[in-house]
Amino acid sequence: MTADVTDTKRALRAELRERRRTRTSKQVEEATEGLTRNLVAVAETYGARTIASYLSSPTEPNTRPFLNWAVAGGRRVLLPIGRTDGLLDWTEGDGESETEGLHGVPEAVGEILGPIAINDADLIVVPASAVDGRGIRMGWGRGYFDRTLGSMERCPPVFALVYDDEILDEVPREVHDAPVDGAVTPTRIVRFTH
Ligand SMILES: Nc1nc2c(c(=O)[nH]1)N(C=O)[C@@H](CNc1ccc(C(=O)N[C@@H](CCC(=O)O)C(=O)O)cc1)CN2
Numbered sequence: 001m002t003a004d005v006t007d008t009k010r011a012l013r014a015e016l017r018e019r020r021r022t023r024t025s026k027q028v029e030e031a032t033e034g035l036t037r038n039l040v041a042v043a044e045t046y047g048a049r050t051i052a053s054y055l056s057s058p059t060e061p062n063t064r065p066f067l068n069w070a071v072a073g074g075r076r077v078l079l080p081i082g083r084t085d086g087l088l089d090w091t092e093g094d095g096e097s098e099t100e101g102l103h104g105v106p107e108a109v110g111e112i113l114g115p116i117a118i119n120d121a122d123l124i125v126v127p128a129s130a131v132d133g134r135g136i137r138m139g140w141g142r143g144y145f146d147r148t149l150g151s152m153e154r155c156p157p158v159f160a161l162v163y164d165d166e167i168l169d170e171v172p173r174e175v176h177d178a179p180v181d182g183a184v185t186p187t188r189i190v191r192f193t194h
């Protein structure tokens with residue numbers, strides 16, 4: 001990868017991270033209702049029975065009401081566990097037990113399913129620091145989801161969960177960055193064409 005893109009991404013991530021840190025818990029709370037409604041609408045559109053998502057940290061858009069809705073409706077929810085080799089294991093979330101994972105983010109506790117468990121998903125909701133109008137997504141710089149999505153044979157719809165001001169005009173793209181199909185924000189469901 002070129003030094004240019006790496007540096008640009010790093011600087012942009014730092015800015016986006018800072019913006020998330022300065023969002024008040026009241027703002028995060030106010031965003032939750034809309035983004036939950038939008039996530040539910042996306043899951044219903046695809047009739048998703050197995051959903052891969054993640055447990056949000058306090059600064060991230062809140063995934064928990066959506067996960068609770070999915071579990072209550074008898075859907076299978078797969079939640080990621082970061083591995084030191086850069087891959088993600090998965091476990092079935094029941095919304096009950098959690099612990100702090102490798103990078104300080106919450107992780108579900110349960111039977112460890114290997115990286116290929118993601119192949120069962122009918123819908124994948126991924127974390128992101130930003131996406132652009134082409135669906136190019138930037139994460140938090142560890143490549144977990146790039147690697148995970150890049151390894152899938154048949155990829156179901158992938159939606160990034162971001163705040164409205166994290167949909168940018170342009171996100172720097174590298175070869176391994178596969179575009180996502182859409183983004184969910186507190187006010188919008190955006191679909192990208194590529
Ligand atoms: N909630 C959550 N779970 C997740 C991720 C994630 O981004 N969020 N991951 C995604 O790959 C994987 C774990 N890897 C991670 C890698 C880096 C950072 C990270 O650098 N986070 C920022 C803070 C982001 C925020 O809280 O808004 C940081 O530490 O500054 C987090 C998780 C799997 N589970």
Ligand SMILES: Nc1ncnc2c1ncn2[C@@H]1O[C@H](COP(=O)(O)OP(=O)(O)OP(=O)(O)O)[C@@H](O)[C@H]1O
Nearest residue numbers: 009137138139140141142143144145146147150176
């Ligand atoms: N498919 C892949 N195979 C191997 N390495 C990869 C792959 N995708 C990304 N990487 C590596 O992971 C690191 C982070 O990549 P990048 O900056 O694109 O992360 P990101 O989009 O923020 O991460 P994430 O996917 O975790 O949200 C880079 O060093 C990159 O080379």
